[in-house]
Amino acid sequence: MIEILQLSKAYAGSGTQAVSNLDLTVLEGEFLVLIGPSGSGKTTTLNMVNRLVEPDGGEIRIQGQNVLESDPVMLRRNIGYVFQEAGLFPHMTVAENIGVTPRLLGRDDAWVEARVHELLVMVQLEEGAFANRLPAELSGGQRQRVALARALAARPPVILLDEPFGALDPVTREAVAADVRQIHQRLGLTTLMVTHDMTEALLMADRIAVMRDGRLIQVGTPRELAASPADDFVTQLIENPRRRAHALAEMLNA
């Protein structure tokens, strides 16, 4: 469980509040999607959870443990993180990339090798073909699968995903998104994902948190959001995919 209480952050020199007094809880085993337009503070919020960004005020607890009181390096090793456009290390092979965090935690070669194999199977990349390739030799979707495997390598209870499918083509995006959701379920993870794509959010999330201008506007299941949007902004966010779905259906049926 991730509990966020009265979280605030202002970047030096910008003058505006990136995140103000945010309260949000991601329940144990929940898949929560944080959505909002560019500059809404969603990625800043995500990055404060593993202290890639230091908050100005507020509190974050993971499984009851105060994040701001723990060692940031150990904290990050115990939280999986999937970066925008994968963020794989270009000079390391797929196997080396996946093994990075377990090795930092002192796992031996045999453990890492076995774990890499297990993860490659889990993210549907056959080991022999991929383990020794460099990231540059992979497609976008394959890279994102490797990034997911890397995030899961040290068996973290919590994973964070920052717009992980932004660079993928629609078909790949859907396949990878489905796999992420399925792995979340299977491993019983607590997942916090950031996106600006409402369709993606609606299809993947247990609950959706809508942010704008550093503030939380509304939190709820996809159905709750659709049934009773808090304001015009949320209405617009929900309407957009609905309208597109209608248009598509009409066009294809006609």
Place this chain on the structure above:
Amino acid sequence: MNDSVREAWGLLPDYLGQHVILSVSALLLGVAVSLPLGIVAARSRRFGTPLLAAVSVVQTIPGLALLALFYPLLLALSALTQDLFGFSIRALGFLPALLALTLYAMLPILRNVVTALAGLDPAILMAAKGVGMTPRQSLFKVELPLAAPLVLAGIRTATVWVVGITTLSTPIGQTSLGNYIFTGLQIENWVFVLFGCVAAAALALTLDLLLAMAGSGLAMRSRRKLVAAGLGLLAVIAAALAPELVQPRASHQGIVIGAKNFGEQYILSQLMASRLTRAGFSVSEKSDLGSTIAFRALGAGDIDAYVDYSGTLWGNILGRTDMPGRQAMLDQLATSLKKDHGIVSLGSLGFENAYIFAMRKDRAEALHIKSLADLAAHPDLRIGGDFEIFSRPEWRAVAAAYGLGAMKRRQYQPDFLYRAVTSGDADVVSAFSSDGRIARYGLVILDDPKAALPPYDAMLLVGPAHAHDAKFIAALKPLIGSISLTLMQQANLQVDRDQDKQTPAAAAAWMDQRLPH
């Protein structure tokens, strides 16, 4: 020609070995200093910007000047450590060369380290932090490996520069492939010059190629290629060092004879060396020293003996401009050098290498000119000189003493001076009295009845360490007063002439037979 090539090959193990030791040491030191500095500089603009500016300024100092500047610097430092801690550092040779070359190696490495680290994708750095790396782990596991290709490119640039510039360490007393070039230029032995250039270029290219191979091995993650490149580098270094290791060089414990950078000095140093060797000393030579560097090196014990000229010491070391007469100058020099520097003058070798003025014999006879005083009657005569004579005190003294200020002057490159006077382009030329070409071209030296030109007696100087070494002095003493001007001219001519050119060693051996033992 063939003799020159054979002699050049014979010198190669020593020259190449020392060249490689110096270049590789400077490069290793350059990498060791630049890498950490570059890492800090990439992180802090306040430190990095001025650092890069300073290193760039160093790069604009001409190589020869930078190398030469380290000599007085280390000399001062040596005096300081002597005062404070009771030990001195060697200011000549390896150390100043190493420091100057290390400075040269720094710019390309430092600049590439900073560029490479500053240019890394911020998303990758964020990922390194995000997976739980400490700043140190991020540096060693991610940042440096990603920067490696560009850093290696910087090291390759530095390698080519340093191997080239190492040739310039010869004048500060460090043997290198530059010895071929400097000696060759002085005695117009183009085989030597070419040999030195080709050897240095071949070394630079070989090292560059091996580093390029290491780089591609790194990029392709090919361990075999990396190992091959590493072995290649080790092989080059080992091959260069082998002669040093198998045969410890005499110079480390033996006598070092110095020579300045022209033919006569090479011959005389060889002559002294052969006399000392026969007396049972182990002797090596350090040639191509700058004029005042040679004197300082003698005082500091970096060399043990060399030949200098009374007029040079009188002006440069004693700072005197008066003219007390030839013998008085020798006597006063002997006293001063002993008192102030602990250097002993064994006396004059018997000839002068002075600034003189010469004319073609037939022309002098036709005009009835025997001395500089006779020139005043012929104000239409043209006088030729090298590039410095007309701005030297010798010319001012002569012009004032004999009223020659109005003569038409022409300046020539030294080699062309003799052609100018034989062809009649110039009527009178400046020259050095012991130059063999004076007799060869049938020139006569004009008398100097008012003694306006200072004497330049060749003096054999011995450093403090052997000032009272009876065996050492006994080996050299027979040379004192026994080398006539004619003998020296003939020996110099053997080295300077275009045809049947001899090596300085051969000319020294020729002289040795004609001198008392």
